[in-house]
Amino acid sequence: xAGARDVKRRIRSVENTRQITRTMELVATSKLKRATxxxxxxxxxxxxxxxxxxxxxxxxxxxxxxxxxxPERIRRAAVLLMTANRGLAGxxxxxxxxxxxxxxxxxxxxxxxxxxxxxGRKGLAYFRFRGEAIASSRIDISDDPTVGDAEGxxxxxxxxxxxxxxxxxxxxxxxxxxxxxxxxxxLQLLPLQPSEGAxxxxxxxxxxxxxxxxxxxxxxxxxxxxxRALVENAAAEQGARRxxxxxxxxxxxxxxxxxxxxxxxxxxxxxxxxxxxxVGGAEGxx
Amino acid sequence: MSRLTVKVVTPERVLFEGEAASLxxxxxxxxxxxxxxxAPFLTLxxxxxxxxxxxxxxxxxxxxSGGVLKVLADxxxxxxxxxxxxxxx
Numbered sequence: 357x358a359g360a361r362d363v364k365r366r367i368r369s370v371e372n373t374r375q376i377t378r379t380m381e382l383v384a385t386s387k388l389k390r391a392t393x394x395x396x397x398x399x400x401x402x403x404x405x406x407x408x409x410x411x412x413x414x415x416x417x418x419x420x421x422x423x424x425x426x427p428e429r430i431r432r433a434a435v436l437l438m439t440a441n442r443g444l445a446g447x448x449x450x451x452x453x454x455x456x457x458x459x460x461x462x463x464x465x466x467x468x469x470x471x472x473x474x475x476g477r478k479g480l481a482y483f484r485f486r487g488e489a490i491a492s493s494r495i496d497i498s499d500d501p502t503v504g505d506a507e508g509x510x511x512x513x514x515x516x517x518x519x520x521x522x523x524x525x526x527x528x529x530x531x532x533x534x535x536x537x538x539x540x541x542x543l544q545l546l547p548l549q550p551s552e553g554a555x556x557x558x559x560x561x562x563x564x565x566x567x568x569x570x571x572x573x574x575x576x577x578x579x580x581x582x583x584r585a586l587v588e589n590a591a592a593e594q595g596a597r598r599x600x601x602x603x604x605x606x607x608x609x610x611x612x613x614x615x616x617x618x619x620x621x622x623x624x625x626x627x628x629x630x631x632x633x634x635v636g637g638a639e640g641x642x
Numbered sequence: 643m644s645r646l647t648v649k650v651v652t653p654e655r656v657l658f659e660g661e662a663a664s665l666x667x668x669x670x671x672x673x674x675x676x677x678x679x680x681a682p683f684l685t686l687x688x689x690x691x692x693x694x695x696x697x698x699x700x701x702x703x704x705x706x707s708g709g710v711l712k713v714l715a716d717x718x719x720x721x722x723x724x725x726x727x728x729x730x731x
Contacts, residue, residue: 397654397656398653398655400656401651401652401653401721404649404651404712404719405710408684408721412684503653503723560714561682561684563671563683563686564686568686569684569685576709580653
């Protein structure tokens, strides 16, 4: 029989674990709050800029602006996959990596060569272990991503697309719906989706010109798409971690309750046995 | 009297939001002024300060470098990368 002392030791160990998971839950909760504020604060710029760009750009500008080109066939594509730098966030990283792997398989099945760009230590560790060729990787992006981080990721991809080295850019990151719901999401950054042209050039006075405005705004737009993805991904990571740590803390509580019952039973059995022995001994003497 | 609704927005946050009588912004080719009932207008910005004349008489200045200014139906949106306010009155 597992002695009462062994059970006691296990209870203490689970209590220590619960202390750690509870602390991580609290840390994630406070980081989540700040990250959510950042997501919200980033929305107005992103929405206004997207509206302007999507309403202005038209396929006929592609001659003047290589960033607008619509390749007929995609021969080579870049995949930018964002993960967290740290684990212990439930299935957060695993979901992103799976989404990335599926996209790689899909593209390769269509005969597309893929450049893999990774942001986040977890994705890097996985694809390095799998022996994938990695075109670039970043593991220095903090919980508080900056526009500069986004430029570092988007700038070179845009240039490669303009030069014709790649024909498409895909972005995989987590969508931040709520702390409980952070599904992975795939976005096509380039080529830009042809717009409906709601805001025709005729309706606005454009300075210097539609092409001139787009030449400046499209790089900002692409960078902002990446920036938003970084900010949302950071918030989603904290949300996923909080959920995972809350579950772990609850499970530890259940386990302690169960072990405490086992401990009490073991202790009671020990006492009963001791009494039985004493009574038996007394009878022997008497 | 008609007024302008002005927003100055950076990728990180909304810097300024309020009612204004007019504003002057540094467009890429020189300063432009915007008054209520302006025609729909979209221009790239250069370096300088967006100077907003508030309805209560004060003014707000925001340095900008690059970005875009959009005017539509008395709503002015300034999208810019940098824009720390320098003074409030």
